[in-house]
Amino acid sequence: MSEWEGIYTIWFREAKRYVRYRSRILSSVVTPLLWLLIFGTGLGSAIRFGTGITGSYKAFIFPGIIGQTILFTSIFSGVSVIMDRQYGFLKEIMVAPVSRPSIVFGKALGIGTASIIQGVILLLLSFVVGVQMTPVIFVVSFLLMIPISVGLAGVGLLIATFTDSMEGFNLIMSFIVLPMFLLSGALFPVTGLPSFLQAVVYLDPLTYGVDALRQVIIGQGALPLYLSTIVVVGFALFTVILAAILFSKREQNLM
């Protein structure tokens, strides 16, 4: 059998499952809206910003909140493979004549799809924060979301490869997801930070994703678009390939 078919099947299952959990889609759109409308409006009207933010604060964090939504969905869906393991779904797939890397690619693409759907819904809601959406902005943002989502899904899958139970869930939240979100510049400009913070911010892969989206959507990126795009695509390739390798290597520990 062609491995493509295996990747496609696993992707399709993942995407189908996601689309059928309507409540999950709803909550994943409501949460970012709360951030934008309450946090964005509240902080935006309370504080006068310096040079980093030229338009409204709500519009400034809009790309950041898209990044946040993708981050949470991708990583937690990736980590949910731990649950697949506990319930035996994974065995079912592992015993099929499909190579290990194909399983990881299919999963990563499926999870990425779920994240992208959320990102697209948010893009369509851009009028809420007063951002003008054009077809070009929409298409370019969509294309950027693909490597961002898949890369972060790779991170989730990597965590799942090394974790045995969902007990580590809080640790993942505190030590990986929240720092990645807060350091990404989703909520503040990354220029003009104290130098120690600046260094960490540039180590966070999500910084580049958010910056690229911000450049495309409101034209206020801190880095050249080509540079952040290269980082984002490189990061996606890196995490997914690494996850595929480690997943194959640790196959025996996963059962």
Added chain:
Amino acid sequence: MDYIIETHDISKKYGDFTAVDSINLKVPRNSVYGILGPNGAGKTTLISMLCTILHPTSGSATVNGYDVMKDSKEVRKSIGVVFQSRALDDILTGREHLEMHAALYGVPSDLRKQRIEEVLDLIALGEKADEFTKTYSGGMKRRLEIGRGLIHHPKVLFLDEPTLGLDPQTRESIWEYIQKLNQQEDITVLMSTHYMDEADKLCDEIAIINKGHIIKSDSPKNLKHELKADIITMKVDDQEKFLNEVKKLDFIKNIMVVDSNIKMMVEGGENLVATLVNFANKNEIMVKSIELDHPNLEDVFINYTGKRIVEGA
């Protein structure tokens, strides 16, 4: 004889613990082969190694002529597996499960529709085939899982405790289904179970496994025959005294004590019930109850392992 599964001293160790210890198994083609043993005997570990998802620590095995380590992909194409733990997506339909599986196992797309209809026919899901599996009963879920394991026409079907947790009626229907399957299709079934009646009813051959070892393998009929005996089970007030005395009787071939029951193997048990009661009375021992049984697999198991298969369960 043509064997579809053969293992050579296959072992699996986890640190100091040996889950499967040098097992040699020969499963004849197109048979229903049972691996019988208590929980923790190593049944699931053995099956996991045969279906390639667990690597043996030592030894080797072939399934359908392919080595489970070297040709694992070919082995996977030859087998269908139903694991002990349920593995269905509650928000996919039965049909979607079959479609997904057919694709994963590389069933050509022009054949898929027909195969799915065939399997749906066999597992008799009816209209439920297009509903989410979360609405299925336990038996339907099991049937779907078994059907899914068949969609690519495997040569060997592994069933790990196929009726665990099902009610008696559903178990009965799953049994019938497995028998039908074995008769109609060119397929070998390797199943593990800790239910004696299940093994007795379904299997052509059984391997009794305990603590990672095969203790005995043969057909259920031969295993029972081998005891060459009927079993008289007695309860008495002074067990110790009775045991001491009864040992002297030469028509008793073997004595086992299970809880407060004394199980004695004898030949021609019908004629000996009265003898034993009289014997007890003569020694001033009160007989509380006496029962005559023709041996079942459970007795075979106790005979070989010295204990009951379901301890405390």
